[in-house]
Amino acid sequence: MGEIVKKKKNIRRYFIILLIVIITFVYMVPLLYVITTSFKSWSDVQQVPPTLTFKPSIAAYIRIFTSRVVYTKDNKPTQEEIEQMKWYERIVYEETGERIVRVGDLPKRYMNSVIIAVASTVLTIILGTIAAYGFSRFKIRGKDDLLFFILSTRMLPPVVVIIPIFLMFRYINMTDSHITLILLYTAFNVSFAVWVLKGFIDEIPIEYEEAAMVDGYTRFQAFRKIVLPQAVTGIAATAVFVFIFAWNEYAFALVLSRRVSQTVPAWLPYQMGVLGYDWAAAAAGTLVFLIPAMIFTIILRNHLVRGITFGAIRK
């Protein structure tokens, strides 16, 4: 009797596991499609209907990073010239008959994304940590109201404030500057950082600092030498979150960056028109941009719940 029940339970268990594996696979199909597309060669990618088997090629990745011109009929490279080509030049030539003329637009946009996301993350974390410490350790008049005010700014839909913010930055002539986006992302993420970091700092026993201060540390020394080292995991997790938010942001980047400070999310949709049917290059660009966020998500996976609920749920 017990054997049968146990067996039944086991079958049920394997069935659920199988179901989860299948669902996960189905869930990954769009991503797998983009990954395979990015490795298709120029001729494979134009197959209708799309093929499932193909010879992998990295030409799409070279194309998305470069600007190219087509060799005209009477301007074909000689055999000798082909032999002297660098490996990436040859791959592109053999696939699409194009000549690489310069580095493309993506690397610069990518650098913009990196600069803006990193700078705003650093700024957000500095401001957020000290404010979170203040809210965690000091008696502040109307503390709850202030904290709620901070949270509510984050809940504000960007579409509502985007018009006056655009006017504000246009007034000081900064509609296309790195600093603009850094400040904006900092302002929109700092509320998140304060809430999550306050949760982390609340968990550190106040007795440590008190003991240190009795021993002659000043408040700031206690903060720097006692609290910061203990909060470092929390700070790192928050920083990764803030980085992902800044890295992914689109609406502000669309309105407040053009040539100089354009980030990848603002650039790529526009580029889709220019890329036309170079599907593989579009897929490659998408992936190149997604990879950092994916890596960070994997690093962050144990802190995700805490982050997405603004520190309300601690696991």
Place this chain on the structure above:
Amino acid sequence: MDKNSRKKKTVNVAYKSMKDTTLLRIFVLPVIILLIVMNVFPLFWSLVLSFSDYTAKSNTEWGENPEMIGAENYSEILRDPKMWNRFITTAKFVLLSVGFQMVLGFGLALLLHQVKFFGKGFLTTLLILPMTMSPVIVGIMWKLFYNPNYGMFNMLLGLGKIDWTTDPTFNLFGVVIADVWMWTPFVMLLSIAGLSAVPQYLYEAAEIDRASWWYKFTRITMPMVYPLLLVALIFRTMEAFKIFDVVMGITGRGTTAPQLLSMYLYNVGFVTWKTSYGSALGYIMLIMIIAITSIFIKYLNRARQ
């Protein structure tokens, strides 16, 4: 701790309290100032603008020197017959998208919660990935995936040549599918957190009473998970209401794009440059979001009691 040392500490803290207030100001004020400059001030400016006829682009019929025209923008928005269409499209999107996310996310969480096996963490991480991707880039991914010629979506599902990106009858659903794909993991994560917080002894007690599966689900699981599901619902509804990035990625802002409020707001504010009109629309959206969330929060507070 004896009385003496406690006394000593109080003295110590009192002695340093002056410094503490200064430090407190240095620590907390920058954030408050930043938020006032970047959030509160624009919000009020937007309110003032919404009662004027200002346009951010010069040499237009709206004039260089804005005049205060009272609530005209608001009444114009509410009288616009196309506006109701946009409200309805937005509502449809929110209901479909959030509805599917809640059902699928919670269902997945129930499945994942029941079993422990090698590689579960890995699979969960894979499922979570879409959530932290850039929404606009997710839009582009799906645009590629949907393409009737080079994409695979129709092919894999055995559908004909449906164009999920430019055909106005289908592209709202195209956006819904992509949004559900992206945010189901969010609901799933919160549900898992809720499910694992249910104390095991409740189930054991029910087991002794030979309670049915359904009884356990409705009387133990649901009441315990309900508050967290509401939190997920609040977050998702707010986000879905203001959806912009994914739509821009999939359909762009052209005339065939789904007529969603946020898309219209962008077009009004930055394409036709009716700045004041856009501000008024922004305020209407803000009021709607506040109204919807406060209803939910009321339920949440009741559930917590």
